[in-house]
Amino acid sequence: MGNSIDSSTDGSRQSSTQSTKQSTKKSSATGYSAGQNQPQYDALIIGAGVSGIYQLHKLLELGMSATVLEAGGGAGGTWYWNRYPGARFDSESYTYGYSFSKELLAEWDWSEHFAGQPETLRYLNHVVDRFDLRDHMQFDCRVKSSSFDDEKEFWTVCVDDGRTFTTRFLITAIGMLSAPTLPRYSGVDTFKGQSFHTCAWPHEPVDLKDKRVAVIGTGATGVQVISEIADKVGDLTVFQRRPNWCAPLHNSKIDAETQARIKASYDDIFERCRQTPGGFIHGPDRRRFEEVSEQDRLEFWEQLYRSPGFGVWFGNFRDVLVDENINAEYSRFIADKIRQRVNDPDLAEQLIPKDHGFGTRRVPLETRYFEAYNRDNVHLVDINKTPIESITETGIRTSDCDRGFDIIIYATGFDAVTGAFDRIEFTGSEGQKLSDKWLDGPITYLGLQTAGFPNLLTLAGPQAGSVTTNFPRGIEEAVDWATELMKYIQQHKYNRIETSAEAEAGWGVDVREAFNTSLLASTRSWFTGFNSNVAGHDKLRYLIYNGGALRYRERLTQVADHNYQGFHFK
Numbered sequence: 001m002g003n004s005i006d007s008s009t010d011g012s013r014q015s016s017t018q019s020t021k022q023s024t025k026k027s028s029a030t031g032y033s034a035g036q037n038q039p040q041y042d043a044l045i046i047g048a049g050v051s052g053i054y055q056l057h058k059l060l061e062l063g064m065s066a067t068v069l070e071a072g073g074g075a076g077g078t079w080y081w082n083r084y085p086g087a088r089f090d091s092e093s094y095t096y097g098y099s100f101s102k103e104l105l106a107e108w109d110w111s112e113h114f115a116g117q118p119e120t121l122r123y124l125n126h127v128v129d130r131f132d133l134r135d136h137m138q139f140d141c142r143v144k145s146s147s148f149d150d151e152k153e154f155w156t157v158c159v160d161d162g163r164t165f166t167t168r169f170l171i172t173a174i175g176m177l178s179a180p181t182l183p184r185y186s187g188v189d190t191f192k193g194q195s196f197h198t199c200a201w202p203h204e205p206v207d208l209k210d211k212r213v214a215v216i217g218t219g220a221t222g223v224q225v226i227s228e229i230a231d232k233v234g235d236l237t238v239f240q241r242r243p244n245w246c247a248p249l250h251n252s253k254i255d256a257e258t259q260a261r262i263k264a265s266y267d268d269i270f271e272r273c274r275q276t277p278g279g280f281i282h283g284p285d286r287r288r289f290e291e292v293s294e295q296d297r298l299e300f301w302e303q304l305y306r307s308p309g310f311g312v313w314f315g316n317f318r319d320v321l322v323d324e325n326i327n328a329e330y331s332r333f334i335a336d337k338i339r340q341r342v343n344d345p346d347l348a349e350q351l352i353p354k355d356h357g358f359g360t361r362r363v364p365l366e367t368r369y370f371e372a373y374n375r376d377n378v379h380l381v382d383i384n385k386t387p388i389e390s391i392t393e394t395g396i397r398t399s400d401c402d403r404g405f406d407i408i409i410y411a412t413g414f415d416a417v418t419g420a421f422d423r424i425e426f427t428g429s430e431g432q433k434l435s436d437k438w439l440d441g442p443i444t445y446l447g448l449q450t451a452g453f454p455n456l457l458t459l460a461g462p463q464a465g466s467v468t469t470n471f472p473r474g475i476e477e478a479v480d481w482a483t484e485l486m487k488y489i490q491q492h493k494y495n496r497i498e499t500s501a502e503a504e505a506g507w508g509v510d511v512r513e514a515f516n517t518s519l520l521a522s523t524r525s526w527f528t529g530f531n532s533n534v535a536g537h538d539k540l541r542y543l544i545y546n547g548g549a550l551r552y553r554e555r556l557t558q559v560a561d562h563n564y565q566g567f568h569f570k
């Protein structure tokens with residue numbers, strides 16, 4: 001459990017553990033000392049996931065007084081919450097870990113090419129302890145609201161148990177897929193068996209043996225769950241609204257020799273990730289689709305399909321995600337793979353997406369997902385044909401029948417990217433509410449700040465480059481950049497940083513241009529801001545920057561080199 005602080009807002013009555021930790025930082029690196037008009041902390045970070053952990057480490061290195069408030073009972077963010085069976089990386093483990101410490105890289109052995117959730121959670125906790133971060137984190141602390149005081153120029157943050165904290169800078173590290181959404185069917189609360197959203201999977205083992213299990217949702221999460229539990233349950237019924245283009249993960253154990261090779265080549269691995277648009281080791285093939293003969297193309301695609309990880313999505317010709325006809329060719333190739341793997345031809349057709357092309361939504365990577373449907377105990381219900389009418393006390397009612405279940409698993413996704421912001425009431429300068437400002441979609445500068453909300457940095461927030469990359473790669477760069485910004489602020493003894501509507505307008509144009517050139521823009525998914533379970537999320541919202549990690553990095557560097565162009569300091 002983390003430290004506790006009482007409800008004092010002037011920082012003068014910290015708990016004993018906290019005051020010991022903070023006493024060395026009474027007069028912090030920013031030159032503030034706690035007092036009536038001074039905040040308790042130089043920086044407060046919301047969230048102890050991949051972003052929050054690293055940002056805390058960097059701020060403590062700077063000598064700032066900083067704390068992390070985390071809603072969960074421990075560190076790990078996504079990897080703390082998502083404990084469902086089958087949860088694992090789709091990025092190669094050794095490209096997902098932090099790159100900032102050579103010692104950390106040398107001492108940590110990933111056991112699989114794509115590690116499972118328990119291992120990742122252990123890793124993140126290892127990082128927290130190795131860098132002495134735990135004492136600066138407070139768990140079971142759900143932030144309810146935060147408001148900026150224009151006179152004092154600091155934020156007051158309120159958590160759900162009534163405590164408040166004050167901080168000069170407020171940094172959100174709240175995740176882009178951390179606000180789970182349940183379907184709006186009637187009766188969700190009435191089901192008498194066990195039911196879980198995948199993101200709220202219990203910490204205690206769930207007994208699946210011989211159980212009648214329903215899974216609603218066939219996104220990246222549903223696909224992992226279904227593949228993992230198909231042979232462990234009595235009966236499994238999958239309720240599918242739209243199929244996704246899934247492709248094999250090809251996971252395997254890392255043997256000692258490979259481990260040594262990985263460790264010896266970390267510099268090259270991370271350099272490779274720096275050079276690809278997605279921050280993965282998989283980058284686009286430089287050739288244009290038309291330059292390659294049909295035979296060479298098919299061989300190349302076979303090879304992509306056989307290779308581990310996201311090569312099948314990001315290692316392709318660039319024009320596959322830009323040109324509809326080329327995309328249709330590739331989609332046909334993948335559809336044939338599905339037909340080869342599913343015994344029943346009608347069932348295969350139901351599992352092949354018809355409403356969007358390959359890669360225009362998040363591609364779930366899978367291990368024997370399609371083969372699961374060849375099992376006698378696995379059934380698919382197409383809820384377009386027979387819609388779910390309600391959840392009953394004993395199961396699920398569709399338009400044609402009632403089905404009884406012991407367990408219902410909601411793999412129904414998240415109110416993506418902005419959902420976590422909407423669940424906290426942010427009140428900025430002159431009483432402006434963030435939820436009002438972002439009602440029709442987020443408005444940001446670089447995805448890192450939003451005008452009218454001084455001293456608030458939205459790490460990995462909407463429209464930040466990190467959101468569309470191999471997450472830790474993008475996030476390390478964002479955190480390093482934010483840390484340099486903090487250093488700049490320290491050096492100049494500034495109290496306030498804010499961006500302008502003008503800077504936001506320019507960034508908004510960049511975000512839209514980068515997005516609209518891709519086929520992703522015309523597909524309904526969380527990338528484009530759609531979520532049928534959230535009122536109003538039924539139109540395109542520009543949640544993500546799709547210009548690629550290289551362009552985003554260039555832009556951040558340019559802004560910093562020009563004295564943080566687009567930001568005003570006071």
Ligand code: NA7
Nearest residue numbers: 183184217218219220221222241242362411412413414526
């Ligand atoms: P996703 O990718 O948003 O998938 C959610 C799935 O749940 C998807 O198949 C949805 O169907 C389905 N869904 C959502 N609401 C309903 C209702 N009301 N009824 C039936 N089916 C529903 O979330 P995931 O958790 O799988 O993945 C999120 C990210 O986590 C993923 O991109 C990775 O980066 C990790 P739809 O396709 O919308 O018709």
